[in-house]
Amino acid sequence: MKKKVLILGSTGSIGKATLEVIENQQDTFEVFGLACKENVELLNVQIEKFKPTYVGIYNEQVKEKVCFDRARVFTGIEGIKEMVGMNAEIVVNALPGSIGLEPTIEALKCNKILALANKESLVMAGRIISKLLKEGAARLFPVDSEHSALFQLMQTIDRKELKTIMITASGGPFRDHEKEALEGVKPEEALNHPTWKMGTKVTLDSATLMNKGLEVIEARWLFDIKPSQIKVLIHPESILHGIIELVDDSFITYMSYPDMKIPISFALNEGKRRPLPFNKLNVEDFFKLTFYPPDTDRFPSLRLAYEALNIGDSALIVLNASNELATFAFAEGKIKFTDIPALVEAVLDAHPHVPVIEDVTTIYEIHEWAKRHVTDLLRGFNG
Ligand SMILES: NC(=O)c1ccc[n+]([C@@H]2O[C@H](COP(=O)([O-])OP(=O)(O)OC[C@H]3O[C@@H](n4cnc5c(N)ncnc54)[C@H](OP(=O)(O)O)[C@@H]3O)[C@@H](O)[C@H]2O)c1
CATH class of the missing domain: 1.10.1740.10 (RNA polymerase sigma factor, region 2, helix turn helix motif)
Known part of the structure; x- marks a missing residue:
């Protein structure tokens, strides 16, 4: 039996990457549902190609333009939550921002396998999410390259051996800007990320380093770890995604081509790796790894995230x-x-x-x- 997958945010960067993985793994997965905010044009293309059972569109005003049986089109956040409660085994939450929280909670209450890209859910409600995971039968697989890396590294050790975890950051488009120059940068420059092609919110968050701050908070809850044990390293090549430091002062690292389809496939397959026909790392790339500490004077958002964790x-x-x-x-x-x-x-x-x-x-x-x-x-x- 193929696993049924519901994709929230199917027209976005993670949603489209998820559909590419599913297209490549049709022996294992089928699309149960697709949901987006209002990009009906792309949603209609996806409906035609993946033949979902249900469709969600947040903006009710554009419902009429969705080429699908009206009775199986859901609208608003309530409609999207209703879809989560149906019989898909896997829910991919690739919504951006705080709108993602309610579907995350619903998926966990309904004991789903949750492939979670929406980091804001964990930032807003990490304590509640941790409790739901402990008490229920739901499982959560992070769809963030760094957290997928750390999740995999953590499986290789005894928890008592852990000293710190390190999350890498590309540094964003302004990593080499002087502090004064940051005052005048324009939105279009901030949206030009050097490594990853992502949605607007996460790209802008990467430019301020708040994305890394949100990821530090995400890691605190995912791995039940003290903020003081979480470190951030700027690594412009975005090849090494996570590092764990062990009590004997050794380190284990995880490297991959910067392509979200790798952590997406790992999450959909519930923590199993499969051959993927996408981009791969050349061994020569291994010689181009650079690291340096983040500058929280130029990028105070990261400092604020640590301060918020402490409050x-x-x-x-x-x-x-x-x-x-x-x-x-x-x-x-x-x-x-x-x-x-x-x-x-x-x-x-x-x-x-x-x-x-x-x-x-x-x-x-x-x-x-x-x-x-x-x-x-x-x-x-x-x-
Ligand atoms: N992109 C990455 O590489 C990456 C990596 C790690 C983590 N993440 C996280 O994954 C999440 C999604 O990021 P993204 O880059 O894929 O974002 P994105 O490209 O902006 O896509 C957002 C998707 O969510 C839909 N959406 C937005 N608001 C909605 C609402 N109110 N109701 C229903 N659907 C809504 C959008 O629909 P429309 O197209 O109709 O607007 C679109 O399908 C974020 O939390 C981000 O931090 C992303």
Whole structure:
């Protein structure tokens, strides 16, 4: 029997890569459902090619344009959650930002195999997600190159042997910019990532290094590890994705071509590796590996992520929400690049600390509070 896969965010970078993997592994997988926000043109192409059983479109206004049996088209976040509760074995959550949280929780409650690209779910609700995984039968496989690497490395050791984990970062398009030059960078420059072709939010987050901050938080929950045990290394070649440092001062590393189809295939196959007909590393590439520490003076977002981890759960929600809004304000030309971390820091400083949060309602209350606060602050910016 083929495994049924539901892909949330099928028209995005991870969604399209997932469909490429499935196309190549048709003996094992079939597409149960596809969901996106509003890119009906591409969704219709995917429907024609992959013949899903159900389709989701977040924006109800474009439902009429979806070439599919009306009765099997779901809309809004409620419709997408309903699809998650149906009988796909595997849910790929490749939604960007905080919209991904509810489908993640639903997939875990429904005991699905969750291939999780939406890192913001873990940032907002890592404690709740960890509990659901412990108490239920759901399984989570990270679809982030660094976390897939670390997940695989961790399987090779006894937990007592672990000293630190190291997450690599390309450094983004501005890694060599002087601090002063960052003030004037434009959204189109920030969207020009040197290694990865990704969606808008994650590309902009990579430029500020907030993406790495979110990944540090993601790792804290995925691997139940102290923030002080998580290190970040800038590695422009993006070939070595994760390193673990062991108690005997040795290191184990994971390397692969920077192609998301590798961690996607690993996740879909529930932690098994298969031959893949995509790009591969040349052995000569191994001689071009460089590493250096991140500069949190030029890129304060990474520092803010560590600070939020030390404050506790409310700070993680506030960090995520304020970053999301500030990043889109920059993309729309309303604020400067350097205003993004300044705004996040201002909201973090103003928020009432709640170190432990164990319910989704409180998460959304704090999330909404942070959005209102950023919106108020944005009125004072001249871009
Ligand atoms: N791209 C990567 O290489 C990469 C690597 C690691 C982790 N991730 C993570 O994976 C997630 C997705 O990233 P991405 O680069 O694939 O993003 P993306 O290219 O922007 O794609 C986002 C997808 O989600 C859909 N979507 C957006 N809002 C939605 C909503 N409200 N309801 C339903 N669908 C919605 C979009 O639909 P429309 O096309 O209709 O807008 C699109 O299909 C992010 O959390 C990111 O951090 C990405």
